[in-house]
Amino acid sequence: MAEITASMVKELREKTDAPMMECKRALTEAAGDMAKAEEILRVKLGNKATKAATRIAAEGVVVTAISADGKTAAILEINSETDFVAKNDDFLKLAADSAQLIVDKAPADVAALSALPLGDGTVESVRAGLVGKIGENMSLRRFVRVAAEGHVSSYIHGGSKIGVLVDLVGGDEALGRDIAMHIAASKPKALDSSNVPAELIETERRVAIEKAREAGKPEAMIEKIAEGTVQKFLKEVTLLGQVFVKAEDGKQTIEALLKSRGAKVASFTLYVVGEGIEKKTADFAAEVAAQAAAAQR
Structure with a gap:
């Protein structure tokens, strides 16, 4: 062992x-x-x-860019070591410029984005120059470019720590923004149950079975209990199954809301800054000293 x-x-x-x-x-x-x-x-x-x-275990921002016709959009996460740098104007400009390049040039990946022309050099040379100027590492982590089936709405929340893009077919801009805000608040894992990874569903089923057994439930009932738990889980983690955060009756699901408006969500992307990244720990005094030194540059 x-x-x-x-x-x-x-x-x-x-x-x-x-x-x-x-x-x-x-x-x-x-x-x-x-x-x-x-x-x-x-x-x-x-x-x-x-x-x-x-x-959330890293600093940085999520930014979005959308074409004038609402048919093409990008969402980008760019990371820094501290929140102090994440508020720096030059850092934010690099993020915004990079997101617009994704819309305009459709790079295949972060490496291709980094090689695109920007200012007097490339995205990478601008990034490297900022690292030298500020004295803190920063990186373009990930992005998604959307060629919309309908039109794209976006929402940025929490000081650019959460970002959402929604490809909405039908409906209007107000509905698209409401859906994007809901996603930021409720953080669905998938659009519907068919898009939830099978391993997640099986994990929920195994946990439900073991919890039912530990509770002393009859063996004949365990599968039914587990299935009920899985269905509840799917409603909680799928966008269409979730109750709309602004529902006046506290019951209307996103699926029902969309149906009432003759609309559908073709896709969505949710980014949360630092998701899956482990942040190094530093003592407070050292961090303040580092911020002060950066401010004097």
């Missing part, structure tokens, strides 16, 4: 917010398998064990 190290326990605790000893027991039971240990904690502790899964 794999050795359960302190760093493994720490990683699981940061992902789940579960008590340290519970994390160690789960890792031991899972023979060091991190994903399996997280499942074990979810069975024992419920949704509390995924509390930390959406924590």
Whole structure:
């Protein structure tokens, strides 16, 4: 069996917010398998064990750009080491200019975007120049370019920490913005149940089965209970199944809202700054000193 190290326990605790000893027991039971240990904690502790899964662990901004006709758009995440730099005007200009280049030039990936002409050089030379000027690393992390089936609406929230693009067919700009705002607030994982990864569904099913067994439910009922749990999960994580955040009756789903307006969502993209990135920790005094030094440059 794999050795359960302190760093493994720490990683699981940061992902789940579960008590340290519970994390160690789960890792031991899972023979060091991190994903399996997280499942074990979810069975024992419920949704509390995924509390930390959406924590943001890096700085930077999400920016969008949309063509004048609303048919082409881009969403881009650009990262920095500190929030101080994420508010720098030159950094924000690089982000905005890069997003517009994605719309105009359709680069295949970040490397191709970095090679595009910008100012007196390229996107990469501008980035490298800012790194030298500010003294902090920054990177163009990811982007999506949308060639819309309908028209694109966007929404930026939380000081550019969350960004959304929605390709809406039918409806109007107000509806598109409402849908984009809903996505930013509710963070669906997929448009509908057919687009939810099978492994996510199977994980929910396994957890539901184990929780039902631990609760002493009759074996004959367990599959039915698990199916009910999966269906509830799909409503919670799919855009069409979610209740609209502005629904006056607290019941209208996005699917019902779209139907009432004769519209449909062809696709959407949601970016949250730092999603999946582990941020290095630094003491507060050192960070303030670094910011002060950058401000004097």
